[in-house]
Amino acid sequence: MDRFTPVFAIAAAADLAEMHPQTLRQYDRIGLVSPQRTSGNTRRYSLHDVERLREVSRLSAEGLSLEGIRRVLELEDRVRALDARVRELERALSTEMLNRPDRRVFAAGAAGEVVTLKRGTRVRRNADVVVWRPLGRGDGGEHRGG
Template sequence: MTIPPTPNLDEDAPVFSIAIAAELAQMHPQTLRQYDRMGLVVPERTSGRVRRYSLVDIAKLREISELSEAGVSLEGILRIVELREEVRGLRKRMRELEHELAEERLERQRVFAAGHGEIVAIARGHRVRARSEVVLWNPRAAARYAAEQDEDED
């Protein structure tokens, strides 16, 4: 049984009661309670302490069911779930760092202009001082010049 995609439902929204979640995951509600106690799938709770499951929780329950059917023990499943969560977190952090690095690289890009016999670095988004200056389009020469400037600054 597959859950049809619902365009307006947040996958993380805790909306399903234990009975509905058990039916969607094709499990007994007592199994879901056991998984909650073990920390395999811990649903959100309402103010009255009633369990509410999300689509993400149901997907995890199905994943656990598949591992169990393959002969993996509950302790093994718990470790697999923990490692998968850790990998998801690390991948998310890696994407964040890659984004930060890309932004930093954009900020550090320099534009080089030549005029009156010298090459000068100008900040991105700034204009050259005189109309007679020419912007260098040779990225290798610009990179060499930037490396020399960085060495001079140190």
């Protein structure tokens, strides 16, 4: 059992969140806090749901509308998901660097594809057209003589 396990009936969740059960029903109807349902269609709240209800109460007391609260919760969920993805990628990067210390993790190939190279090796790039204009006075750049 973890904090996402649905164990509380609506009355118990309402007591824990210090709200009226009808408020929980309203929040479920508008999608603010949606508990899981049993096979008999009874709401079952998890500790996570109760924490979320408390957060809704706190934000409401600060003057946010229900739509504002929904958006804040949505953004907080997105931040948590992105943080988890960053940690996952950092672990993968660390593993790759430990397992293959002589390799770069990645480089961009000539056509933009991802390639692996030995350390110190560079991708050879084809450049059919190269446009170069020296910085002159008046364009915000430094003038370099030569």
